[in-house]
Amino acid sequence: MELTRVMHVEDDESIRMVAEMALADVAGFELLSCDGGHSALRQAEAFAPELILLDVMMPKMDGLQTLAELRKLPSLAATPVVFMTAKIQQAEKQQYLDAGAIAVVEKPFEPMELGDTLRELYQQAVQP
Amino acid sequence: MTSKQKQVDYKQRFAALQQRFIGTLTTKADRLCQLAKAIAQGEQSFLAEVIADSHQLSGSCGTFGQKSLGDLASGIEQTAIALQNSEPHSDRTLQLLIELTEHFQRNVASVIDTALNTPVVKQAAEQENNLIWLLLNDALLTDDLSRQLSAFGYSIEVFTDFSACCQALDAISPALIYSAVELDATAGSVFKQTDLLKAMQEKQIPWMLYSPSDDFDLRILAARHQAQAFYVSPLDIPAMLGRITELMQLKSEQKGRVCVMDDDALLAEHYALTLQAAGIECMVLAEPRQLIQDILHFQPELILMDLHMPLYSGPELAGVIRQHDALKSLPIVYLSAERDQAQQLKAMAFGADDFMTKPIDDAQLVKVVQVRLARSRELRNLIEKDSLTGLIKHSAIKEVAQLEFERAKRSGKNVSVVMLDIDHFKSVNDKYGHAIGDVVITTLATMLQQRIRRTDKAGRYGGEEFLLVLPNCGRQDAMPMLETILESFRSIVFHAAGQDFYCTFSAGVACSDADFSDAEAMLAAADERLYQAKSLGRNRVLA
Numbered sequence: 001m002e003l004t005r006v007m008h009v010e011d012d013e014s015i016r017m018v019a020e021m022a023l024a025d026v027a028g029f030e031l032l033s034c035d036g037g038h039s040a041l042r043q044a045e046a047f048a049p050e051l052i053l054l055d056v057m058m059p060k061m062d063g064l065q066t067l068a069e070l071r072k073l074p075s076l077a078a079t080p081v082v083f084m085t086a087k088i089q090q091a092e093k094q095q096y097l098d099a100g101a102i103a104v105v106e107k108p109f110e111p112m113e114l115g116d117t118l119r120e121l122y123q124q125a126v127q128p
Numbered sequence: 129m130t131s132k133q134k135q136v137d138y139k140q141r142f143a144a145l146q147q148r149f150i151g152t153l154t155t156k157a158d159r160l161c162q163l164a165k166a167i168a169q170g171e172q173s174f175l176a177e178v179i180a181d182s183h184q185l186s187g188s189c190g191t192f193g194q195k196s197l198g199d200l201a202s203g204i205e206q207t208a209i210a211l212q213n214s215e216p217h218s219d220r221t222l223q224l225l226i227e228l229t230e231h232f233q234r235n236v237a238s239v240i241d242t243a244l245n246t247p248v249v250k251q252a253a254e255q256e257n258n259l260i261w262l263l264l265n266d267a268l269l270t271d272d273l274s275r276q277l278s279a280f281g282y283s284i285e286v287f288t289d290f291s292a293c294c295q296a297l298d299a300i301s302p303a304l305i306y307s308a309v310e311l312d313a314t315a316g317s318v319f320k321q322t323d324l325l326k327a328m329q330e331k332q333i334p335w336m337l338y339s340p341s342d343d344f345d346l347r348i349l350a351a352r353h354q355a356q357a358f359y360v361s362p363l364d365i366p367a368m369l370g371r372i373t374e375l376m377q378l379k380s381e382q383k384g385r386v387c388v389m390d391d392d393a394l395l396a397e398h399y400a401l402t403l404q405a406a407g408i409e410c411m412v413l414a415e416p417r418q419l420i421q422d423i424l425h426f427q428p429e430l431i432l433m434d435l436h437m438p439l440y441s442g443p444e445l446a447g448v449i450r451q452h453d454a455l456k457s458l459p460i461v462y463l464s465a466e467r468d469q470a471q472q473l474k475a476m477a478f479g480a481d482d483f484m485t486k487p488i489d490d491a492q493l494v495k496v497v498q499v500r501l502a503r504s505r506e507l508r509n510l511i512e513k514d515s516l517t518g519l520i521k522h523s524a525i526k527e528v529a530q531l532e533f534e535r536a537k538r539s540g541k542n543v544s545v546v547m548l549d550i551d552h553f554k555s556v557n558d559k560y561g562h563a564i565g566d567v568v569i570t571t572l573a574t575m576l577q578q579r580i581r582r583t584d585k586a587g588r589y590g591g592e593e594f595l596l597v598l599p600n601c602g603r604q605d606a607m608p609m610l611e612t613i614l615e616s617f618r619s620i621v622f623h624a625a626g627q628d629f630y631c632t633f634s635a636g637v638a639c640s641d642a643d644f645s646d647a648e649a650m651l652a653a654a655d656e657r658l659y660q661a662k663s664l665g666r667n668r669v670l671a
Contacts, residue, residue, distance in 0.1 A: 014149040107191060111142060
């Protein structure tokens, strides 16, 4: 299955803009870009993403909380989630994987390659 | 724009995002510094904020190509976390946090300095430059030149030896250097001053030479070292002034004014930044319905427009622009990913002048715009400018008056017009001949152009008659400006037939606040005042 619809949740506007370019313009995904967990929760079901890219450190509702809330929505209970964060320790990374993420992508990222990375992670996740 | 076209432009979009991101860094760095200092004074609650901010920066800086800033932010984050975990706070760690945030602040400043538009800053400084350096050892000539150049609004600095001038060049760049071939016998000619010549060439400072006698070898040397002019004693000051003004105008005109219209706001912003970095003034047209007003206000020399925009197409908007008489000949260049020639031809029929195919790289964009600007300027000059004075011709300046009168009426602001006539000009012609009469005319023309504001327009109305159009200017502002010009003009010494003589002018001012029915009536009123000024004894300005 080919990845087409991606939801991105990120509070940093500049990262949101560059990701918009990387994912919508360069990779050609249909993209929903949200500036925080609350706005993501409001729009997620209607958009029905095939993959969710979540920033870890956000004010109000962080990545882990957002993930927990998203999982309560029936249609998103099994949607693959990728966390994105600045450099972290292996233990912390394990914590995100344990929470149900399929992968953790590190910032800084290369804008021209982000789409391909997500495409590969998605392929691995949906393979039977 | 379709997503496919956007994809083509992603490099420029990313460059625009980088520029924008770097632009936000100063505020962020300042904030980190303040927070670190507050923490040192016991405001522990800010620690969480420092961790969050530096964490964000450690991710974003690298993404936007600032890896070392990202690493530094990461170091700040680690230090803040260590501080959070140690209770009581270690002084050394606290000190490290402050040092790191200050370091970050400094690095941000240098990144902004080097990465972001240093040329823009440089250009802005150049625009204000009206400094002329005189390297002369003839006290009489120096005095005379200083006085006359000052009358044209230039600042003068005098040097009497080459090495002092060369040293001063380290710190500041004048707009022009006027040098004698030789200052004293020991130092030798200016062509032996290799350091000075090198510095002038590096800083691209135009220079002119003055020689006591004509000499072919000297002229060859001057040409070899790219001197802009070669004057032989006795110096023809009015001719030299004309050449200086020409040079200065060339310098400022080369920059130009461009409007950019693209539905992709980020791209439009990037084009504008790129052109601005090359010294071209730029305005982004964001709102199609405001288009005409914005264009009339900004007065661009060229419009760059996206061919495909969601609400109105480029050709439709070009059509609207062409409906306005004053904008009929404004060049429009389309930016488009369109390779279909039929489409382009169709757009040309609607009044476009050319196409640039996206993606267009930054250097190419600047080059193409500069070439187009120069070409359209040449054409416009041929059509609109008077060949003797370089001022706008009769018909064109009347059009300007009309345009500004209507604009003033719409905006509720004032416009003033000035009719100006050289006193006893016929007797100058009769006594010294037409060639000298032309010198007087060009001298006044040069002075007018030099002294009016950039938004003002000066035209040659008749033989020795001039018309100035001063938008956004009431009587009380116009009067002192004209008084100063008159004072400067009458201080200029003309030389002819072995004699020195002076000239004056009379002027009449009319302002739109007097409720004229049209521009024609306002011009007639200014003419009436001019007539009164003449009959009251000339050499005066009447409003």
